Amino acid sequence: MRYVTVFLIGALFGLGIVISGMGNPAKVLNFFDLAGTFDPSLIFVMAGALCVAVPGYALIFRRRQKPVFGETFVLPKAKLVDRKLVGGSAVFGIGWGIAGFCPGAAIPALGLGQSSALIFVVALLAGIGIARTVINADFFGTTQKTAR
Amino acid sequence: MTEFTPLMSFAGGLLIGLSALTLMLFWGRIAGMTAILGGILPPLDRDWAWKATFLAGAILAPAALTLAGVKVDFDVPVPLAALIVGGVVTGIGVTFGSGCTSGHGICGLARFSKRSAVATVTFMVFAFITTYLIRHVFGGF
Numbered sequence: 001m002r003y004v005t006v007f008l009i010g011a012l013f014g015l016g017i018v019i020s021g022m023g024n025p026a027k028v029l030n031f032f033d034l035a036g037t038f039d040p041s042l043i044f045v046m047a048g049a050l051c052v053a054v055p056g057y058a059l060i061f062r063r064r065q066k067p068v069f070g071e072t073f074v075l076p077k078a079k080l081v082d083r084k085l086v087g088g089s090a091v092f093g094i095g096w097g098i099a100g101f102c103p104g105a106a107i108p109a110l111g112l113g114q115s116s117a118l119i120f121v122v123a124l125l126a127g128i129g130i131a132r133t134v135i136n137a138d139f140f141g142t143t144q145k146t147a148r
Numbered sequence: 149m150t151e152f153t154p155l156m157s158f159a160g161g162l163l164i165g166l167s168a169l170t171l172m173l174f175w176g177r178i179a180g181m182t183a184i185l186g187g188i189l190p191p192l193d194r195d196w197a198w199k200a201t202f203l204a205g206a207i208l209a210p211a212a213l214t215l216a217g218v219k220v221d222f223d224v225p226v227p228l229a230a231l232i233v234g235g236v237v238t239g240i241g242v243t244f245g246s247g248c249t250s251g252h253g254i255c256g257l258a259r260f261s262k263r264s265a266v267a268t269v270t271f272m273v274f275a276f277i278t279t280y281l282i283r284h285v286f287g288g289f
Contacts, residue, residue, distance in 0.1 A: 010205025020160020048161020093274025099234020127239020
């Protein structure tokens with residue numbers, strides 16, 4: 001039963017992505033192209049999502065001590081805005097501007113049977129693997145920051 | 149050009165928000181694709197099973213939509229090399245940045261995380277700059 005709910009929750013996510021246009025790289029890149037073929041649609045995706053998630057989270061955290069399945073709400077503990085967060089996010093923005101896919105959009109696009117999404121996801125997984133190797137090797141001496 | 153679709157985009161956004169909300173309510177987890185995807189890579193996370201199930205739902209629902217004959221607009225206006233380079237760069241960025249559009253941009257903002265606000269502004273600004281440079285300085289793909 002628990003796994004049925006998470007399957008349906010994933011399905012909601014996938015449907016939301018493809019219905020919203022987030023899963024369409026042409027639309028995403030036009031959203032970023034302020035000086036050209038600008039399509040502002042995607043701002044409505046974030047607006048719609050936050051319309052539900054902001055009051056929803058607030059209500060859940062106020063009314064409940066723990067989730068339906070599980071003992072505790074698992075929330076990120078990091079509080080510090082560091083170079084790793086900002087640098088990583090900047091690099092992600094560059095990648096997003098190059099390909100037009102973000103991770104959450106490429107996964108549902110796989111379901112549309114698009115080979116370009118598959119190519120992107122394989123490259124994405126390779127990138128995650130490379131970054132983990134670098135982080136684990138403590139290449140930048142950031143162990144203490146990652147541990148936080 | 150792509151068609152301006154405020155209603156469909158808002159409706160899709162509502163579903164994404166509902167997904168984030170229900171995942172927190174039932175499982176107590178953030179609906180962040182970076183962490184979910186990272187969790188099914190070796191070495192598997194201890195709790196990889198729900199992550200794999202979430203991914204299955206996220207892939208199979210659009211597949212069902214397609215099988216039902218619903219036409220979804222999809223176009224990739226970049227060459228193969230850009231998909232590969234963009235994918236690798238994105239993977240590196242989201243791993244160092246501890247999240248992407250779903251984790252920081254939706255879930256993080258929804259719980260008023262300062263880290264997520266900074267991350268979201270940063271990746272949006274860099275995506276705008278990158279697209280501007282590619283399309284209007286270097287002449288596009």
